Amino acid sequence: MAKIPAEAVERLHSQGYKLTKPRQAILAWFFAEQTMITAQELYRALVQRKAGVGLTSVYRNLEVLVEVGLLRQVCFHDGCQRFELVQPGEHQHHLICSGCGRVIKFSGCPLAKLERDLETTTGFTVDRHSLQIFGRCRQCQEESTLGNRSI
Amino acid sequence: MAKIPAEAVERLHSQGYKLTKPRQAILAWFFAEQTMITAQELYRALVQRKAGVGLTSVYRNLEVLVEVGLLRQVCFHDGCQRFELVQPGEHQHHLICSGCGRVIKFSGCPLAKLERDLETTTGFTVDRHSLQIFGRCRQCQEESTLGNRSI
DNA sequence: ACCTAACTGAAAGTCATTTTCAGTTAGGTT
DNA sequence: AACCTAACTGAAAATGACTTTCAGTTAGGT
Structure with missing residues (x-):
């Protein structure tokens, strides 16, 4: 092991x-x-x-x-x-292809400022967030042009 | 009705x-x-x-x-x-209290630029995203100071 | 009024996840 | 090294969200 x-x-x-x-x-x-x-x-x-x-x-x-x-x-x-x-x-998030399920990780999350603003306007204490971005990878864009099935 | x-x-x-x-x-x-x-x-x-x-x-x-x-x-x-x-x-997202489940909606989503960048670097076509921010509302912050139960 | 594809609820089925329970084990103590 | 015990285990049963099936019903166009 x-x-x-x-x-x-x-x-x-x-x-x-x-x-x-x-x-x-x-x-x-x-x-x-x-x-x-x-x-x-x-x-x-x-x-x-x-x-x-x-x-x-x-x-x-x-x-x-x-x-x-x-x-x-x-x-x-x-x-x-x-x-x-x-x-x-x-600190990572995911870009997910809704055609094939492929996942691409990326960093460079632009939410820190938003969270600070929310804390002052709402009185919340922010402790985490969840972000996923959905789209179609190049391959699946081509496939759907050809009329294929997808998720 | x-x-x-x-x-x-x-x-x-x-x-x-x-x-x-x-x-x-x-x-x-x-x-x-x-x-x-x-x-x-x-x-x-x-x-x-x-x-x-x-x-x-x-x-x-x-x-x-x-x-x-x-x-x-x-x-x-x-x-x-x-x-x-x-x-x-x-275009709205949610700030969710993990103590009591209270949901606060907010707009002003800063992801448009990130999405454009991702499209050029990855070749994906982005079509939607999912963002939630979790924290504790003022009330639940006080409660947890008093040692109460929460989610 | 008639036609029919879209729709309905009840019941059965599926499937991820949790609970129960009677044992087993990691790892600290003598 | 044997011992102790709280943390842990797997199998089986239970739960609960969701889907499928099916024999009817209905919205809404003609």
């Missing part, structure tokens, strides 16, 4: 969580793949790798890993909840 | 949809309440109003109304799909 960065293990221990086999398998998957995945897809991927992890544990541990801040949950337009590694210090 | 604006009816007819009783009840709810709601909540609200609308029809018609552009579907951080009226010509 792949190595888990010491800071990640420390993060778990410091909040009273153990580094169990399922937890290890799940983290290993994210560190190896560096991409987004749903709970169901992750479960299937782990079964294929013979990681011996139950579906229940996948759900429970994704929740724990979000809680300790190692993962982030992103809600897609289709209602799917996907999970991804939180890259330390990095 | 409340009156439905003629443009809304026209919008349905022009796309081959009829103004049925369930459709009318659902639109009436949105025009009266001017707020967001989930499919389940809307069903319960309509039952309470004795609108005589089945759950199946609620789901089917929310889908139709989104398709013709009268409603918009917003995915919340908790995974809930909520629906709201599309205000003609208006």
Whole structure:
């Protein structure tokens, strides 16, 4: 099984969580793949790798890993909840193709000023935001010209 | 039953949809309440109003109304799909309190430039985005100081 | 009044997610 | 190294949002 960065293990221990086999398998998957995945897809991927992890544990541990801040949950337009590694210090969003589902990450989020303004006008304390941009990648633009099916 | 604006009816007819009783009840709810709601909540609200609308029809018609552009579907951080009226010509986002669920709408979305940049750098055609900002309203900030429960 | 494609509700089905529960284990303590 | 126990596990059952099916019903054009 792949190595888990010491800071990640420390993060778990410091909040009273153990580094169990399922937890290890799940983290290993994210560190190896560096991409987004749903709970169901992750479960299937782990079964294929013979990681011996139950579906229940996948759900429970994704929740724990979000809680300790190692993962982030992103809600897609289709209602799917996907999970991804939180890259330390990095602030990223996604450009998603509604034709093929391809995801392009980008940084350079222009929302900081807006959030400051909202805090002063509304009295809220802002602590996070969710932004996804939807469109069609070049390939899917061509396909739809040819009259093909899409999501 | 409340009156439905003629443009809304026209919008349905022009796309081959009829103004049925369930459709009318659902639109009436949105025009009266001017707020967001989930499919389940809307069903319960309509039952309470004795609108005589089945759950199946609620789901089917929310889908139709989104398709013709009268409603918009917003995915919340908790995974809930909520629906709201599309205000003609208006571009709005939401500031959501994770303590009490209160929603504040705001306009003044600073994403147009970002989207243009993304189009040139990635070759995507951008056609919509989803943005929600989460925080705590003044009231819930006070409550959590007092050690109360929250979402 | 008639016609018919669009539509309806009830019931059954699907599928992601959560809960329950009887054991198991990580990892600190003696 | 054996021990302790709260954290954890997987299987099975339960939940709950949403979809499909189907036998009728209706809006609205002719």
